Amino acid sequence: WQRASLLEIQEEKYRVVYNPPTATMVKLPPSPLAGMTLYPSLQFDFASHQFSKFFWFKRKQHEWEERFANQLHTPSFDDVGHKFKLQVTPGSETHPANNDDVISDDVIIAEDVSGPVLPARSSYLFDCRHVHTTKKCSGDTFRMVCFNILADCYATQDFARKELFPYCPDDIIKMDYRIQLIQKELEGYHGDLICLQEVDRFVFENHLVSSMSLQNFAGALATKKQCKEGVAVFYNRDRFKLISVENKILQESLTTDEVNKDLLEKVSRNQSLKSSVLQRGSCVLLAVLQSVDAPHRHLVLANTHLFWHPRALNIRLIQVSLLHARISHLSIGNTSFYSGVVTPIICGDLNSKPASGLCDLMQDGNIPTNHADWYSGGITNYHGGDWSLSHDMKFVSACGKPTYTNYVTGFSDCLDYIYIDPRMLGIKQVVPHPPHHLVTMHTAIPCVTSPSDHIAQVVDLGWT
Template sequence: GDMSGAHGALRGLARRCIQFIKRMGSFSSAPCVVNPDNQDDGVQVEVGRDRRATHEDVCRWCERQLAGTPARLLPRSMQPVQAMQALQAVQGDPDPTPARPQWRNDDSNTIRVLQWNVLSQALGTSNDNFVACPERALDWAVRRPLMLQELAAAAPDIICLQEVDHYKFLEAALSPLGYRGLWEPKPDSPCKYVPDNNGPDGCALMWRADKFSLVQEHRAPLHIWHMTSNQVVLLAVLRHEASGREVCVATTHLKARAGALMSTIRNQQGIDLLNVVAAHADGRPVLLAGDFNAEPSEPVYRTVLQHPALRLASAYSKASHRAQEDDGIVHGDPVAASAQGEPPYTTWKIREEGEQCHTIDYIFYSRSAFSVSALMDFPSGEALGPGRAPSYQYPSDHFSLCAELRLEDSRPEPRPPGRCASERTK
């Protein structure tokens, strides 16, 4: 009776799940057309002709592109973690100065990691329904320099991006600053069903070649119950030149949409993602950044933080900073404490259905290998204005996360309270 009803319901759920996974990128009956990535052909970022280009040069080039438009990037700043321990949200002051490269910690063991869902141009203009955004602010001619300026002003060592459908431009624009990178498209990108697309969207992973060299790369679709899904993991093992240590960096973009079914799919993708990362990390320190499309209350957040081999923490959670100070001993449920300490939002947009303000983007790091020293603040609601994002002040509906992480001498994990050693080695 009851049991067979429950089994039937489960089977129905599984069937819906499988149909959903198989449908992949097409959200309509639109024809699929894959265009080449050529919309930026002929756009030259003219910087540093007689000397090595600087991040500052690139910021100024971006501002010149926007002259005569109302577009002007919201400035943000890196804040030492101590300053953020205060209870209010991580927020910058509305500040009239233009966005410029951030102060750098010149300790060679400090790695600055930026995570950002940049918003695919094809999806942002056709499917996302940003009803409060002026139409011209979504023009690629406006978004392109704003996006590049946000990256150049943060001056990161490692960049993890999602929804990238203009990778050729990013690669060309960032290579004068010494960045190298990888890009992996979604198997069945929804962009391909949008007229005038610039090819598929995917994940990108970039690094400063003066600080890192590529040891190995790995790219794969994520699996759900042994079926290929439309989401990918892009992973690179990078050798940190200053210390000679190798770090495993991975980025992903999990399935979007609300509801129990989607939450289950994301958790399954998370399980596969962590297996891939653990296998390639092979004991190396890990940086895992992405748009997980999941609030901290969702199962996948706990799945990530409780992975026994990876032992990850979330860079933006206040709980991680507190754990650094009090020797890593967290009483009660460390995952709940971490979730509690996350910022109030990483994406803030207005769609037809209304205002959507969520925390779904993360930078996770090996807690035994890194400590967080500084974080990029988020624009306040006041600075964003009533239309939120994207806008003339900000090119995506997600804000970039940027964390400064210090690579520590491999220190032993602080011992969890009340466990004997023999239990811990299992």
């Protein structure tokens, strides 16, 4: 079958459209909040946001009143109690919806209706932080955000509701509510690189991809082994170009990557320790990004969420050593693939306190055999023999060592980091944390004013 524009069968003529633009999903929030952007969940076949048309309608009494022809709409406090409808006319580069000569029969218009707009809070925990990020970065400076957004698959467990977040009402802990705050918080940071942890696959596919695409971001998700959540990276397409991206399951990297041969030999000396390491499905999303403003500069960005258990400090040391090996390979051993200056960044929820061996290894470049963290798993998991670890890179914590980045009832500490090479990147601004009295206003976080139990790490970095 050759591409054609007309098909004739027994004197009947039919117009032929090859790969017609189609909106396979249009979905609006069931409980939209006043002052929050209405980000539609969109999925297309042979279409994109850029070439599609968006029409918003507001329900007044028994009629729909056309209001806006924009991709996004933010209901005001005057809209409380009203519903909104979005109609999407899908379009592509070859069949743009904004072209007057498009025949309406070619395209099926998709639509959805929101729930009634609900009243919102007068302020949110992140508002005081947005004061520092009203201006976007440009030129040699870019803004980076690292944020554990609290996966829905954990937040809605009985244990979480009863033990971790008993103070948080059920309707507030639900993702339908929290995703609106997450999107509002990320939007206000005006970041160029956004690294997220505890991202449910359905949240990535049905919410974040659409909302970030409408803000000119592209992204990728890496899920843990046999798990519904993982880590995600989004980059501003005006600031960065993606060269490569990969998901590394750390336990698989230990057993299959040649660069980890020596480390595997050490781990294998204790079968109990080896079993503990290989049971963990932690992953790292590795992205090589090229600066649009300075094309000779590249980032090797590693976003990860390491194993959480308080007595697994030894496991996390091994995990971060695996991460170092892969970062080093991409930064130093693979420069023929991309020329120019290559800068590593390691970020994420490392589940490690500032005084931990992991943070010592990150910043000092080595950790001795007799470090206390090697004994954290008890005698059965103690390695024995020479177990010093080292790496040839140089890192500092760009956001320092705040008192806490995770705050729930019964626990608070610094667990989240953005590690940079100070020889290649300078710290221009660290966005301060919200005041403690605001964090505890509703006992702890998450709460009605904050979507996660973690506080986002936000920093402006500049090429040196």
